[in-house]
Amino acid sequence: MNDIQYRLPQKRALVTELPGPKSAALTARRRATVAAGVGSSVPVYAADADGGVVVDVDGNSLIDLGSGIAVTSVGASDPAVAEAVREQVGHFTHTCFMVTPYEGYVRVAEELAALTPGDHEKRTVLFNSGAEAVENAIKVARLATGRDAVVAFDHAYHGRTNLTMALTAKSMPYKAHFGPFAPEVYRLPMSYPYRDQDGLTGEQAAQRAISQMEKQIGADSLAAIIIEPIQGEGGFIVPAEGFLPTLVNWARANGVVFIADEVQTGFSRTGAWFACEHEEIVPDIITMAKGMAGGMPLSAITGRAELLDKVHPGGLGGTYGGNPVACAAALAAIDSMRKFDLPARAQHISDLALPRLQALAAEVGVIGDVRGRGAMLAMEFVKPGTTEPDAELTKAIAARALEQGVILLTCGTYGNVIRLLPPLVIGDDLLDDALTVIEQIVRSLV
Numbered sequence: 001m002n003d004i005q006y007r008l009p010q011k012r013a014l015v016t017e018l019p020g021p022k023s024a025a026l027t028a029r030r031r032a033t034v035a036a037g038v039g040s041s042v043p044v045y046a047a048d049a050d051g052g053v054v055v056d057v058d059g060n061s062l063i064d065l066g067s068g069i070a071v072t073s074v075g076a077s078d079p080a081v082a083e084a085v086r087e088q089v090g091h092f093t094h095t096c097f098m099v100t101p102y103e104g105y106v107r108v109a110e111e112l113a114a115l116t117p118g119d120h121e122k123r124t125v126l127f128n129s130g131a132e133a134v135e136n137a138i139k140v141a142r143l144a145t146g147r148d149a150v151v152a153f154d155h156a157y158h159g160r161t162n163l164t165m166a167l168t169a170k171s172m173p174y175k176a177h178f179g180p181f182a183p184e185v186y187r188l189p190m191s192y193p194y195r196d197q198d199g200l201t202g203e204q205a206a207q208r209a210i211s212q213m214e215k216q217i218g219a220d221s222l223a224a225i226i227i228e229p230i231q232g233e234g235g236f237i238v239p240a241e242g243f244l245p246t247l248v249n250w251a252r253a254n255g256v257v258f259i260a261d262e263v264q265t266g267f268s269r270t271g272a273w274f275a276c277e278h279e280e281i282v283p284d285i286i287t288m289a290k291g292m293a294g295g296m297p298l299s300a301i302t303g304r305a306e307l308l309d310k311v312h313p314g315g316l317g318g319t320y321g322g323n324p325v326a327c328a329a330a331l332a333a334i335d336s337m338r339k340f341d342l343p344a345r346a347q348h349i350s351d352l353a354l355p356r357l358q359a360l361a362a363e364v365g366v367i368g369d370v371r372g373r374g375a376m377l378a379m380e381f382v383k384p385g386t387t388e389p390d391a392e393l394t395k396a397i398a399a400r401a402l403e404q405g406v407i408l409l410t411c412g413t414y415g416n417v418i419r420l421l422p423p424l425v426i427g428d429d430l431l432d433d434a435l436t437v438i439e440q441i442v443r444s445l446v
């Protein structure tokens with residue numbers, strides 16, 4: 001993108017084998033002090049990052065198609081974000097908004113009210129992580145409705161805390177042996193067009209879920225439905241058109257709070273400010289995190305004032321929620337998204353990448369589905385001529401990509417999805433190089 005200035009050379013360049021000696025030494029040290037339960041997708045350690053590249057401690061310049069799991073949309077060292085952080089941190093790092101409030105928090109709330117779908121009166125609360133935002137969205141929904149039950153969907157991912165684990169579908173690695181989980185969470189079938197054997201339309205899939213809600217839970221017991229407009233960790237599943245609007249309409253008609261979890265899809269990632277816009281749905285509460293603050297830890301719930309303002313004073317908060325440095329970063333990141341029109345840039349990335357992924361799928365017999373929106377794209381890998389997931393091939397592709405200097409993430413309930421989550425500021429040439437690497441690897445492995 002010619003109007004973005006990069007600090008680091010935007011190139012894929014390997015100067016050692018991966019991992020290099022310094023990364024290997026760090027891994028040895030890590031083993032002696034960091035719990036084994038914390039995994040890392042790649043065995044190299046970052047020393048620098050900018051635009052579409054991560055440079056490791058051995059000087060290898062890698063193309064980043066992961067953005068730290070959809071976080072560094074504006075890049076990992078956007079100059080505007082860096083300057084805003086430097087400015088703020090020199091004044092104060094923390095006062096606790098629940099003790100001594102500060103303008104940055106209010107300004108972020110004003111931005112979110114303007115940017116999120118819907119022209120209704122809104123209120124915002126800021127937190128630190130996506131899971132915290134989800135937890136609090138459910139708290140608000142339960143208090144505001146006086147109901148307990150919550151519906152989540154197959155293949156959902158909502159976090160790693162106790163309630164969000166209950167909402168998350170996949171057991172290993174997220175939930176296994178960490179129970180018991182929060183009660184009153186019900187799981188319903190998702191619209192998964194590639195795997196909906198009976199080829200359900202979006203509305204039919206929604207009616208299937210609605211029937212179960214009415215028969216097994218009862219609308220008058222149901223506080224909230226929570227869903228990702230595009231399911232992220234579950235496999236970049238884009239529901240069939242009509243699924244989401246049908247659920248929203250039913251929820252509205254039955255006093256059920258509709259929560260859109262846009263932690264992964266939000267802030268330009270899918271080619272719009274929020275993924276809800278693609279089907280013009282207006283959630284009652286939206287949860288946000290990841291891309292919103294240029295890499296600084298910040299999350300939020302923004303929702304209908306009449307819901308959030310039902311909570312008693314002091315009922316929502318937390319020590320670090322809406323940290324002033326993170327708020328400064330968010331204001332700068334949002335400005336960068338506007339300045340570089342990153343929703344359009346995400347759509348441009350799709351225009352460049354999607355046709356190539358679709359052509360690759362037509363060429364080889366192991367890509368069962370290509371899907372996604374904007375710069376949230378995915379290929380689902382299957383055994384030739386079947387829909388049987390091929391997790392081993394998927395893992396091999398990601399491993400080979402790293403060997404070639406491309407950071408590529410997998411996901412999916414069946415571990416068989418390669419996902420593309422490049423920084424939205426990645427240049428066309430670098431993206432082209434990464435796509436060529438992927439094409440070559442897939443062809444070589446099938």
Ligand SMILES: Cc1ncc(COP(=O)(O)O)c(CNCCCC(=O)O)c1O
Nearest residue numbers: 129130131157158159228232261263264
């Ligand atoms: C939709 C959606 N809601 C909530 C969350 C949780 O956000 P936190 O900031 O990780 O708590 C996510 C985080 N997704 C990546 C988690 C990766 C991992 O932990 O292995 C999400 O995608």
